[in-house]
Amino acid sequence: MTIQRHHHITLCVGGAQEDYDFHTKVLSLKSVKKTALYDGDTPIYHFYYGNDHGEESTLVTCFPMRQSGRKAKRGSGQTRTLALSVPVSSLGYWAERLQRHGIATKMSERFGEKLLAFQHPCGLDYELVGIADDDRKPYSNGEVPPELAIRGTHGITVSVRDTELSEEFMTVGWNGTKTGTDGAYTRYHVGKGGTGTIVDFHHEPELKQASWLYGEGIVHHTAFQVENRAVQDQVKFHLEGIGLTDTSERKDRGYFESIYVRTPSGAMFEATVSKPEGMTIDEPYEKLGTSFQVPPVFASKREEILAYLEPLQY
Numbered sequence: 001m002t003i004q005r006h007h008h009i010t011l012c013v014g015g016a017q018e019d020y021d022f023h024t025k026v027l028s029l030k031s032v033k034k035t036a037l038y039d040g041d042t043p044i045y046h047f048y049y050g051n052d053h054g055e056e057s058t059l060v061t062c063f064p065m066r067q068s069g070r071k072a073k074r075g076s077g078q079t080r081t082l083a084l085s086v087p088v089s090s091l092g093y094w095a096e097r098l099q100r101h102g103i104a105t106k107m108s109e110r111f112g113e114k115l116l117a118f119q120h121p122c123g124l125d126y127e128l129v130g131i132a133d134d135d136r137k138p139y140s141n142g143e144v145p146p147e148l149a150i151r152g153t154h155g156i157t158v159s160v161r162d163t164e165l166s167e168e169f170m171t172v173g174w175n176g177t178k179t180g181t182d183g184a185y186t187r188y189h190v191g192k193g194g195t196g197t198i199v200d201f202h203h204e205p206e207l208k209q210a211s212w213l214y215g216e217g218i219v220h221h222t223a224f225q226v227e228n229r230a231v232q233d234q235v236k237f238h239l240e241g242i243g244l245t246d247t248s249e250r251k252d253r254g255y256f257e258s259i260y261v262r263t264p265s266g267a268m269f270e271a272t273v274s275k276p277e278g279m280t281i282d283e284p285y286e287k288l289g290t291s292f293q294v295p296p297v298f299a300s301k302r303e304e305i306l307a308y309l310e311p312l313q314y
Contacts, residue, residue, distance in 0.1 A: 002231055002238075003175045004191040006153040007223040007256070007272040008048075008059035009082050012072055014122035014216050016045050016064035016310040022121055023049040023060065026101050027084075028144035030054070031289035032279050034312075036305065037063055038253060038295050043305045044068065044214075045312075048255075051139045051152065054279035054288065056225045056272075057196040058136060058152035060084075065216040066122075067310050072215030074123075076207040077266025079219035081125040081157035083115065085195045088130030090148035091116050097144070111182050111200075123217050129154045131195045155198030156222050157185070158267045159207060165264035166201045173239055173261075174224075174269070190224060201265075209266065221260065223270035232259060235271045254295065255279055290314070 013019040023029045032054030037044040044065065050058035060082065065072075074080070086094060091114055095105045098118050106117045116128040131154065138149035160166050163186055170176035176188040176199060184203040191197050199222075210218065226232050232250065236259050239247045248260040256274045263269055275281060282293050294302045 001175060001191050002226060002235055003271065004225045004227065005197045006057045006156075007225040007270070007274070008050075008056070008061050009079075009153060009156065009222050010061045010063070010220045011082070011120070011124055012065045012214055012216055012218050012220050013062045013120060013124065014064065014066040016047075016067070016312050018121050019062050019064050020047060020312060020314075023047070023062070024141060025143075026098070026103070028139070028141040028149055029060065030139040030141075031314075032059075033255070033289055033293065034291070035254070035293040036295050036298060036309075038251075038297060042068070043298060043301075043308060045309055048279070048289070051137055053285065055136070055152075056274060060153075063214065063220065064310065065214060068214075070213070070215040072213065072218040073211040074218055075210035076159045076161045076204055078159055078210035079156050079222055079267050080159045080202065081127060082219065083127040083129050083154040083156065083198070085131045085134045085136070085151040085154040086128045087134070087148060087151075088114060088132050091128065091130045093148050094128050110185060111180060111187055124219065125157075127154075129195075134195050136196070152196055154195045155187075155200055156219070157200040157202050158263075158265060159204050159210075160201050160265040161203075161205045161207065162265075163201055163203050169244075169263050169265075170199065173242055173244060212266065212268075219267075221268035221270050223256075223258065223272040226271050226273055229257070229273055232257070232271050232273050235259065254293075255281055 029049035033048035047062045114130040134151040136151040140146045140149045170188045188199045246262040
């Protein structure tokens with residue numbers, strides 16, 4: 001069980017304020033980090049949302065792209081939907097809450113799970129899935145009762161034109177287990193299985209290929225937790241050994257270390273090792289997410305970066 005569970009899911013969203021308000025005010029997630037994208041020479045916000053400590057499998061992270069003017073193309077070979085876990089008894093509450101905020105919802109069922117579908121303001125697809133036994137500790141902004149709040153990630157849905165290559169990747173390359181099908185959907189679990197470990201593939205053979213570049217309106221990648229660097233190295237060597245040589249070197253992301261792989265479908269996955277300090281590596285727990293943290297690559301340009309980035313009201 002080399003790949004344990006989700007670590008975080010990273011989205012390319014629209015406006016910074018729009019995204020911040022959606023996640024903290026509507027979905028009642030905690031802002032656990034405000035920093036910037038480590039790659040490239042142009043600063044782009046990188047927001048982290050999660051539970052009180054920003055623990056693995058509770059994190060949704062976002063690059064607000066609207067300031068750059070870059071739009072992405074949605075399509076096949078891309079993670080299309082982010083599903084979050086909530087108590088099954090809370091789905092009615094969430095439907096009403098989202099609708100009060102002007103967000104349309106649709107209730108449905110897949111793999112025997114009741115789910116509430118809706119969209120991020122920039123058009124990304126979200127689902128709240130009712131789970132009876134998720135013991136991850138939620139965060140509440142004070143408006144959402146803790147017993148109804150989001151627990152963390154549940155699963156992702158990847159759109160593919162061919163399911164065979166994805167099955168080969170999940171079972172041979174990513175230590176996943178196929179657990180069933182529901183119409184055009186095929187489900188896999190990693191690690192011990194259950195909520196926070198799910199990868200669904202949606203077979204859409206007529207859908208055109210999605211874009212890979214940073215741009216508003218797509219999921220950029222899904223990160224999965226591994227235990228330590230040795231296991232991370234093992235994952236990389238294994239992937240390269242079976243022919244998936246489009247696998248990155250280890251990259252230091254400040255709060256964790258990452259290797260990336262472009263899966264056969266085109267969707268990007270990441271094997272992630274958390275640092276022991278986690279989100280508290282650059283600010284104490286009591287102040288998590290309260291101020292902008294400058295990435296080391298931009299350390300000498302703090303004031304210039306803050307003047308450039310879209311103003312944000314906390």
